[in-house]
Amino acid sequence: MRRLLLIxxxxxxxxxxxxxxxxxxxxxRGETSAQPSENKPAQESAQEENERYxxxxxxxxxxxxxxxxxxxxxxxxxxxxxxxxxxQRELAEAARMRQEAEARAARIxxxxxSLDREIQHIRQEAQSEMAKERERILRDAEQHIARMRAHAExxxxxxxxxxxxxxxxxxxxxxxxxxxxxxxSRMSDRQEAELVYRFTRQxxxxxxxxxxxxx
Amino acid sequence: MISxxxxxxxNALAEVVFAPGSGLDARxxxxxxxxxxxxxxxxxxxxxxxxxxxxxxxxxRAVAGRLAGELGLSPKVRNFLYVVIDHRRMDQIxxxxxxxxxxxxxxxxxxxxxxxxxxxxxxSERGALETGLSKIANKRVRMEFxxxxxxxxxxxxxxGSIVYDGSVRGQLEALRRRLATED
Numbered sequence: 091m092r093r094l095l096l097i098x099x100x101x102x103x104x105x106x107x108x109x110x111x112x113x114x115x116x117x118x119r120g121e122t123s124a125q126p127s128e129n130k131p132a133q134e135s136a137q138e139e140n141e142r143y144x145x146x147x148x149x150x151x152x153x154x155x156x157x158x159x160x161x162x163x164x165x166x167x168x169x170x171x172x173x174x175x176x177x178q179r180e181l182a183e184a185a186r187m188r189q190e191a192e193a194r195a196a197r198i199x200x201x202x203x204s205l206d207r208e209i210q211h212i213r214q215e216a217q218s219e220m221a222k223e224r225e226r227i228l229r230d231a232e233q234h235i236a237r238m239r240a241h242a243e244x245x246x247x248x249x250x251x252x253x254x255x256x257x258x259x260x261x262x263x264x265x266x267x268x269x270x271x272x273x274x275s276r277m278s279d280r281q282e283a284e285l286v287y288r289f290t291r292q293x294x295x296x297x298x299x300x301x302x303x304x305x
Numbered sequence: 306m307i308s309x310x311x312x313x314x315x316n317a318l319a320e321v322v323f324a325p326g327s328g329l330d331a332r333x334x335x336x337x338x339x340x341x342x343x344x345x346x347x348x349x350x351x352x353x354x355x356x357x358x359x360x361x362x363x364x365x366r367a368v369a370g371r372l373a374g375e376l377g378l379s380p381k382v383r384n385f386l387y388v389v390i391d392h393r394r395m396d397q398i399x400x401x402x403x404x405x406x407x408x409x410x411x412x413x414x415x416x417x418x419x420x421x422x423x424x425x426x427x428x429s430e431r432g433a434l435e436t437g438l439s440k441i442a443n444k445r446v447r448m449e450f451x452x453x454x455x456x457x458x459x460x461x462x463x464x465g466s467i468v469y470d471g472s473v474r475g476q477l478e479a480l481r482r483r484l485a486t487e488d
Binding site for chain 1: 422423424426427430433434436437438440441443457458459460462469471472473474477478480481482484485486487
């Protein structure tokens with residue numbers, strides 16, 4: 091590639107040199123045209139000189155072309171072969187990459203397809219878990235409610251029992267107070283004496299029972 | 306509640322009374338102590354003089370000696386009071402008397418029976434109760450009678466820790482308990 095560049099530069103230089111030579115000739119012809127009558131013989135002599143060196147110029151050009159052709163023919167096949175190989179390699183690489191990309195795309199598609207299934211599976215599992223959790227929460231709530239109800243019933247029962255006992259105690263208190271009032275108002279000396287007598291009889295009976303037990 | 310110190314003094318006096326040749330009757334000694342105690346309770350000034358730590362023992366002795374003469378206390382009882390004064394235990398004279406009574410009761414084989422009635426009992430009733438309680442205790446009993454109007458009627462007797470309740474109050478209480486607990 092570098093060699094081709096050198097050749098091209100050389101060809102350009104040669105062409106520019108040729109052009110410059112041609113230009114100098116033209117310039118000298120212009121100066122002479124300003125004075126057509128005086129420079130006419132010089133013009134003609136230049137033309138003649140030009141025609142005389144035209145063959146050399148063409149030969150020079152031919153040598154240049156041959157040199158360029160030689161150099162090009164020597165390096166171009168190798169260059170184009172390398173280039174062709176590189177292109178083929180790149181094509182092969184591109185084909186390989188394409189295959190890989192296709193394989194990857196296929197794998198991704200497969201995974202995408204399985205991902206859907208997996209998502210579905212996860213969703214089903216989540217729904218199942220949610221249903222189980224819901225059942226568990228409901229069951230716990232029912233148990234809690236049952237416990238609370240049992241406690242409430244026990245509390246109510248205890249409270250009602252206590253209230254009934256208190257009521258009964260108050261009723262008994264009132265009844266006894268009323269009885270005490272009536273007994274106190276009706277108590278006479280005779281009745282008191284009767285009570286003392288009964289008590290002494292009870293003591294006698296008790297003593298007799300104890301004596302019997304001792305005997 | 307008899308304190309330990311009072312029990313010690315009461316037992317010591319009982320030892321003196323029951324000592325051979327003491328010439329003292331235990332019941333008389335109890336009565337003498339009760340008379341002195343009643344006098345002490347009746348006169349706050351006397352009580353103050355005999356109980357105050359500001360009054361010296363010799364003056365207390367003089368006062369007690371004079372009272373003993375007026376009350377007709379035996380010399381041994383008077384001397385016992387001197388001992389109590391010297392040891393500054395006059396504030397426990399009631400406990401000492403109770404401890405002495407218990408001590409002589411034990412020595413004489415007598416048990417104390419507290420009888421509470423709604424009114425004053427007649428002598429015949431007291432006698433009947435004493436007989437009944439003696440039979441139950443199987444010992445002679447020393448009756449201590451008192452009146453409590455809240456009993457409404459009847460009698461409550463107590464020997465030691467055993468209570469015999471023949472009062473209207475007790476029957477009403479039993480009725481109240483039965484009514485309150487019946488279903």
